[in-house]
Amino acid sequence: MPTHRDEDKTSILYIKEKYEQQLLDLTNVVGVGRKRQKTVIKVFVSRKVPETLLKDQHKIPDHLEGYETDIEVIGFPEHEQKHE
Numbered sequence: 001m002p003t004h005r006d007e008d009k010t011s012i013l014y015i016k017e018k019y020e021q022q023l024l025d026l027t028n029v030v031g032v033g034r035k036r037q038k039t040v041i042k043v044f045v046s047r048k049v050p051e052t053l054l055k056d057q058h059k060i061p062d063h064l065e066g067y068e069t070d071i072e073v074i075g076f077p078e079h080e081q082k083h084e
Helices: 012-024
Strands: 029-035 040-045 067-073
Touching: 012 029, 012 040, 012 067
Parallel strands: 040 067
Antiparallel strands: 029 040
């Protein structure tokens, strides 16, 4: 849930925070951010999976409350990689 109580409930920051945990719970999602130059919510994934292989509840939506989402493959963040 958003931590900015005074934040405009239609702002990209508010919407990103509102959906952040829901997105992080999806398969392969490793991070959520926003693109400062555009009003886009960035969703970072470990790998891209064809939509046809994902169940509807595991798909990242194209938009969140009017804001476009942009999926970027980044692999696993270094702190989450398993070290042998």
